[in-house]
Amino acid sequence: KQEVTQIPAALSVPEGENLVLNCSFTDSAIYNLQWFRQDPGKGLTSLLLIQSSQREQTSGRLNASLDKSSGRSTLYIAASQPGDSATYLCAVRSGRDMRFGAGTRLTVKP
Amino acid sequence: DTEVTQTPKHLVMGMTNKKSLKCEQHMGHRAMYWYKQKAKKPPELMFVYSYEKLSINESVPSRFSPECPNSSLLNLHLHALQPEDSALYLCASSQGNEAFFGQGTRLTVV
Numbered sequence: 001k002q003e004v005t006q007i008p009a010a011l012s013v014p015e016g017e018n019l020v021l022n023c024s025f026t027d028s029a030i031y032n033l034q035w036f037r038q039d040p041g042k043g044l045t046s047l048l049l050i051q052s053s054q055r056e057q058t059s060g061r062l063n064a065s066l067d068k069s070s071g072r073s074t075l076y077i078a079a080s081q082p083g084d085s086a087t088y089l090c091a092v093r094s095g096r097d098m099r100f101g102a103g104t105r106l107t108v109k110p
Numbered sequence: 111d112t113e114v115t116q117t118p119k120h121l122v123m124g125m126t127n128k129k130s131l132k133c134e135q136h137m138g139h140r141a142m143y144w145y146k147q148k149a150k151k152p153p154e155l156m157f158v159y160s161y162e163k164l165s166i167n168e169s170v171p172s173r174f175s176p177e178c179p180n181s182s183l184l185n186l187h188l189h190a191l192q193p194e195d196s197a198l199y200l201c202a203s204s205q206g207n208e209a210f211f212g213q214g215t216r217l218t219v220v
Contacts, residue, residue: 034209043116043200043213044153051207089152091209096141096165098202098209100152 002027004092006101013080014109021075021104023090028068031093035064035075038087038103047088048075080108113137116201116212124220125191131215133184133201139210142184143202144176147214153200159184191219 003026013019023033032051036044048057048064050073056065063076073090087103114135123129133142140161145153158166159178173195175187184201198214 032207036211041198041216044202044211046208046210049208093204093209096158096160098143098155098204100154102152 002030002092002094002097002099004090004099004101006088006090006104008104009102010105010107012107012109015080015082017080017108018076018078019080019106021077021088021090021106023073023075023092023101025071025073025092025099027094028071029094030068031095033064033066033073034091034093034098035062035073036089036091038089040087044089077106080106082108082110084108114201114203114210114212116199116215118215119213120216120218122218122220123188123191125193127191128187128189130188131186131199131201131217133186133203133212134182135203135210136182137203137205137210138181139203139205140181141204142178143204143209144184144186145200145202147198147200149197157186188217191217193219195219 005024007022034049035047050066061078066073087105089103091100117132142159144156147153156170157176162178177185200214202211
């Protein structure tokens with residue numbers, strides 16, 4: 001069974017900093033990996049999707065990388081803003097199964 | 111339209127009640143999911159439907175009963191729940207690639 005781990009569990013940074021969130025998974029036979037954002041008490045908003053054959057995806061200030069062989073993905077956020085404060089979750093898809101990490105709770109201070 | 115709609119947004123029910131959660135999508139996705147999320151925890155997979163057939167049941171107690179009446183609709187029937195079943199229930203859909211989530215139903219069992 002796929003196990004997904006996210007480090008750090010929580011992160012607090014001043015506005016403007018660049019930061020990296022980490023996601024690791026135990027079974028490299030994945031279909032894709034997706035990064036989500038979740039605001040308190042709300043649903044999940046898709047940020048980036050990386051197919052298993054891809055190495056990187058970018059959207060605005062976000063960049064996600066995937067190293068399938070080592071079971072790792074990173075989410076890079078450039079020039080962080082207070083509006084980026086949320087919990088960031090990575091989800092790994094293997095067939096019809098999609099498993100989540102515990103998330104990184106990000107706080108960006110003005 | 112990349113929307114997954116869940117109703118109701120909030121539900122309070124007694125332990126002897128019977129209620130249903132509803133999820134709808136019109137993206138033509140053939141896989142639909144139910145997740146349960148407790149506070150400050152990641153979403154936990156409950157059920158997966160593929161082409162309107164139940165393909166994954168993560169050993170969920172029988173007081174939760176899923177139903178997929180057609181390709182756009184997914185229900186979760188609730189009966190004789192316990193207070194520990196109080197959580198955010200999330201629905202998602204996908205068609206091979208990106209998964210889209212609804213805003214969830216906040217369920218409180220009293």
